[in-house]
Amino acid sequence: MTNPCNNNDFSISEHQKDNAVIVSIVGSVTTDKADELRERLEQIAAKQPPIIVLDISKMDFICSAGLGAIIIGYLKCRHHKGQVRIASPSDKIRELLETTRLDKLLDVFDTVEDALKG
Template sequence: MQITDSAHGEVTVLQCEGRLTMTTARPFREAIEARITGGTTRLVLDLSATEFIDSSGLGALIAGLKRARQAGGDLRIAGAGTQVLTVLNLTNLDRVLRPHDSVEEACDGW
């Protein structure tokens, strides 16, 4: 998985490309932790290029959400594809980590 970031106002957008699985969950969590430790607490994960997520990936998303909220911020997801949305829906995590259609929509209200 490749992760690149960009600024969208006061929000940092992380573009996540590839598969979020057991082998990539740890570096994914570390990337989120590095941004939060660096002072960024408002994160949007652009999952439009994330083609697959498994249970380890879900755990990494929840860990990132928890860490961002502990730091006084939030973590939102945007642009998730069918497979990611299906997994979020089946696990009811879409109620905790509400998916947004676009990065702009996810950034609204901050």
């Protein structure tokens, strides 16, 4: 079984739900994975969806470079007045978002359904 304290697995998947793109980020966003996350978010944002929901329920770690990748996606989305919403963070990741005050920049929701409602 994978140990979440020392897990280096990482994957991204996406699917459309109405006018939103739900992006599931799974595992650990370490520095060497941050570029992959940034590129994927930029690709999605380039299609100009009104809402991008980042489902991070299965994210167990993110470093500053990973946070930076999300911010770049947010800025790119804002160009076309789109929104990036965070959904379902674990307690640790929520604390990280609060500690960095990124919860002031990005709306954080308890569930994907809540994030879709806005």
